[in-house]
Amino acid sequence: MNKVLVTGACGLIGEHICSGLLERGNIVVALDSKSSQYNENKENYRFEKADYADKAIFERIFRQEKIDAVIHVACTVDNDLSNIVTSEDVKKSQMYDDFLYSMALESGVGKFILISTSQVYEFPKSREPIRETDKVKIDSNYAKLKYDSERKLATVINGKTSMISAALRVAPVYTNDYSENLLSKIIDPDTKSLFIYHNGEYGFHFCCLHNLVEFILCFLKVAESTKYTGIYNICDEHTISVREIIKYARERNTFGPVLQRKVNMDLLKNKLGKITNRNEAKTNYRYIDLETFFNNNILDGTKAKKVCNFKWNIDNTK
Helix, strand or coil: CCEEEEECCCCHHHHHHHHHHHHCCCEEEEEECCCCCCCCCCCCEEEEECCCCCHHHHHHHHHHCCCCEEEECCCCECCCECCECCHHHHHHHHHHHHHHHHHHHHCCCCEEEEEEEHHHECCCCCCCCECCCCCECCCCHHHHHHHHHHHHHHHHHCCCCCCEEEEEEECCEECCCCCHHHHCCCECCCCCCEEEECCCCCEECCEEHHHHHHHHHHHHHHCCCHHHCEEEEECCCCCEEHHHHHHHHHHHCCCCCEEEECHHHHHHHHHHHHHHCHHHHHHECCCCCHHHHCCCCCECCHHHHCCCCCCCCCCCCC
């Protein structure tokens, strides 16, 4: 059995990753600043309380145990950060980066997976899918936090190790019970009413959380050489249209009518809002900038699909 260390193990994403690892017969060392009951009392699961400031705990674990793989989920929105990402959150993440990667490398960890975000990309107006080699645009705290983590990991490795590493640029996640990222595209934050432009034919790329977990499990199994090291776009097979999101929302909640809004009028409000409250776009993970709302956000998942197939979607998610 492989022994896998998971940081941020008790947040939404971390809990599901740990559960998947345990189901596949792995031993899980779960680290977080708080505990949860999701995987408690399961065989081969051990929780230790630790966060970015507890370097000594990490040193002890890497020294005393043979860790085969690390999955770094800590400092991830929808896991243990709120949708408002502060400058202090960025600093905390950097403290993790300053020791975690080096410890993993020095202790002989075989595989390292970092959960990053698709928010690092510049969403172009063209319809070409966004590939891992495409242009980045770091204009939010969360994009900076994750892009800095990617670069730190690459710097530590720098071709000098046999450790196989992957930075996963994950689209906003959802499950059957977790809908915040989906709903942020159709609910007005001020009135809490549903809105739509035109006929709702536009859509967005998301990632069912079970697709992310499946990729991680497959990567741990099949990545046998450093040729697998690199960046991967992790997302559903297809985008989700606004009409599909509204159907999903109504099946699970009670909402009023869907209001059809005028794009040009909202664009004007959007420009004024960016002038009067510039900090909102920088800190709010779910901030909607209408100037880029209809830009291409389609991720090319070809590279990731060489590792596994993404079978989960908004219709069959559990």
